[in-house]
Amino acid sequence: MGQEPVLTIDGLGVAFGGLRALAGVSLQARDGEILGIIGPNGAGKTTLFNAITGLVRAAAGRVLFRQRPILGFRPSAIARLGIARTFQVVRPFADLTVLENVMVPLGHRRYGGFGSLALRLPSREGARRLLGRVGLDGRVAAFPHQLPIAHQRRLELARALALDPTLVLLDEPAAGLIHQEAMDLIGLIRSVRNEGRTMLLVEHNMDVAMGVCDRLYVLDHGAVIAEGTPAKVRDDPAVIAAYLGSDED
Amino acid sequence: MDPYLANLGVLVALNGLLALSVNMVTGYAGQIAFGHAAFLGIGAYASALLTTKAGLPFWAALPLAGLAGAIGGGLLGLPSLRIRGDFLAVASIGVNFVVVSIFQYTEFFGGALGIGRIPAPRFGAGPIGLQGFLLLAILLLVVGIAISWWVSASWLGLAFQALRADETAAETMGVHVPVHKLAAFAISTGLAGLGGSLYAHYLTTITPEDFGFLRSIEMFVWAAGGGFGTVRGPLAGAAILTLLPEAFRFMENYRLLVYGGVLVLVMFVEPRGLLGEGGHVWTGLARATAWVRNRFSR
Numbered sequence: 001m002g003q004e005p006v007l008t009i010d011g012l013g014v015a016f017g018g019l020r021a022l023a024g025v026s027l028q029a030r031d032g033e034i035l036g037i038i039g040p041n042g043a044g045k046t047t048l049f050n051a052i053t054g055l056v057r058a059a060a061g062r063v064l065f066r067q068r069p070i071l072g073f074r075p076s077a078i079a080r081l082g083i084a085r086t087f088q089v090v091r092p093f094a095d096l097t098v099l100e101n102v103m104v105p106l107g108h109r110r111y112g113g114f115g116s117l118a119l120r121l122p123s124r125e126g127a128r129r130l131l132g133r134v135g136l137d138g139r140v141a142a143f144p145h146q147l148p149i150a151h152q153r154r155l156e157l158a159r160a161l162a163l164d165p166t167l168v169l170l171d172e173p174a175a176g177l178i179h180q181e182a183m184d185l186i187g188l189i190r191s192v193r194n195e196g197r198t199m200l201l202v203e204h205n206m207d208v209a210m211g212v213c214d215r216l217y218v219l220d221h222g223a224v225i226a227e228g229t230p231a232k233v234r235d236d237p238a239v240i241a242a243y244l245g246s247d248e249d
Numbered sequence: 250m251d252p253y254l255a256n257l258g259v260l261v262a263l264n265g266l267l268a269l270s271v272n273m274v275t276g277y278a279g280q281i282a283f284g285h286a287a288f289l290g291i292g293a294y295a296s297a298l299l300t301t302k303a304g305l306p307f308w309a310a311l312p313l314a315g316l317a318g319a320i321g322g323g324l325l326g327l328p329s330l331r332i333r334g335d336f337l338a339v340a341s342i343g344v345n346f347v348v349v350s351i352f353q354y355t356e357f358f359g360g361a362l363g364i365g366r367i368p369a370p371r372f373g374a375g376p377i378g379l380q381g382f383l384l385l386a387i388l389l390l391v392v393g394i395a396i397s398w399w400v401s402a403s404w405l406g407l408a409f410q411a412l413r414a415d416e417t418a419a420e421t422m423g424v425h426v427p428v429h430k431l432a433a434f435a436i437s438t439g440l441a442g443l444g445g446s447l448y449a450h451y452l453t454t455i456t457p458e459d460f461g462f463l464r465s466i467e468m469f470v471w472a473a474g475g476g477f478g479t480v481r482g483p484l485a486g487a488a489i490l491t492l493l494p495e496a497f498r499f500m501e502n503y504r505l506l507v508y509g510g511v512l513v514l515v516m517f518v519e520p521r522g523l524l525g526e527g528g529h530v531w532t533g534l535a536r537a538t539a540w541v542r543n544r545f546s547r
Contacts, residue, residue, distance in 0.1 A: 053421055077421035087423055093414035095478070096407070104411045105422035107404035121404055163423060 318442015
């Protein structure tokens with residue numbers, strides 16, 4: 001695990017009308033790290049992902065990906081730089097087969113922009129291999145809605161990996177999964193990290209977050225209230241107050 | 250060859266091309282196009298003006314008409330970058346009215362009288378006859394089919410279908426949505442422009458009304474009735490809905506009634522179009538051919 005930051009977020013602010021969804025968030029993800037983002041509902045975790053991937057506009061701050069500022073880039077440009085993400089509510093391409101779903105991001109590098117006028121499809125073999133990694137090689141011809149939710153989440157992960165990303169953002173990958181499925185997912189997340197990819201994980205499931213993350217950031221009301229190893233964060237009084245509610249609330 | 254059949258053949262091929270044009274932008278890329286006759290018109294006027302006023306031969310005007318359609322579609326596709334769904338549908342109708350008005354109220358375009366005496370294409374010694382037009386129409390249709398197949402077999406087609414399904418997800422998968430939307434518009438309206446050129450030289454006279462809203466709806470219905478997102482569907486839709494009114498000619502005044510009734514019925518029974526993916530007819534046909542194939546492969 002290297003020490004140079006893959007992602008540096010500095011004073012990131014996002015506002016929706018008068019609502020401040022993110023109020024000056026700063027964090028760093030080091031090379032090869034699995035970083036957890038936890039916090040109560042409405043803390044701004046998904047907004048943070050949306051700001052990093054260009055889906056919402058930031059009002060303040062900087063986001064550096066491998067020392068390069070990326071705020072203001074289109075989502076597709078950010079994806080091509082090597083930041084992939086999944087969605088909390090899965091968003092497969094409904095009319096495309098499982099295999100084609102993976103071929104879309106797989107083709108981005110060679111065919112993105114005007115290169116997409118090329119006749120050739122990205123290799124089916126490559127897409128098959130990715131689906132094999134997440135255990136979906138038997139369902140290549142199915143349509144996403146025919147898969148159980150656990151498999152749809154795996155499809156999301158396969159699509160993200162198809163971008164060959166340096167940084168993978170997973171938005172609640174364990175939501176809706178039963179225990180065994182969540183444990184399988186943890187194994188999968190570890191194997192992705194072992195390829196040298198850095199991961200950011202929003203997670204509600206504390207077993208998953210504590211079990212897989214090297215470090216955690218705790219968000220509340222759009223701000224970081226704690227940071228550190230899972231053991232350290234678990235005992236932090238500010239975190240306990242945020243989750244259980246303090247006397248002042 | 251019977252001139253009646255030849256004329257019918259030209260119409261079927263031309264309408265097939267126009268249905269493929271709508272299919273490109275609505276079927277593959279999911280952008281509603283209720284004003285596509287505008288681009289048929291842009292191609293027709295471009296070709297007519299280039300041959301009558303600039304004195305260009307048809308064979309030079311034809312690709313330029315396609316180009317004019319593509320450029321027009323690229324520009325008028327810009328609203329699709331900001332608006333979606335129902336609002337885009339309304340905007341596309343607006344585009345149609347604007348283009349027709351420009352033809353109608355500009356001296357340069359011949360006003361309400363349009364442009365007449367558009368010369369027939371010349372090939373070898375003289376102008377091509379009716380059979381020449383039929384050949385030309387089939388040739389252009391083949392171009393349309395080839396381009397449709399090329400798109401659906403390439404990553405471009407996958408990108409179109411991805412943005413049709415979910416623009417946000419497509420973007421996060423590396424698909425530059427605006428570029429691909431405009432590409433879909435330009436390819437689509439380029440095909441319409443080619444069709445417009447054929448239309449102008451075939452009819453020899455064009456007027457603004459030829460390219461009005463009703464024509465747009467016709468084009469849309471051919472593709473929707475046949476099955477969006479396939480090549481076979483729009484072709485079948487255009488052929489059937491072009492020939493059907495001819496078959497019902499003996500009914501005189503009830504023709505349109507039957508025509509409209511058939512449309513309602515098709516959309517009711519086969520909402521994905523007659524030959525659309527996953528529809529009853531297509532699934533049945535696929536099952537039947539599989540059965541036959543099994544019989545003979547033993």
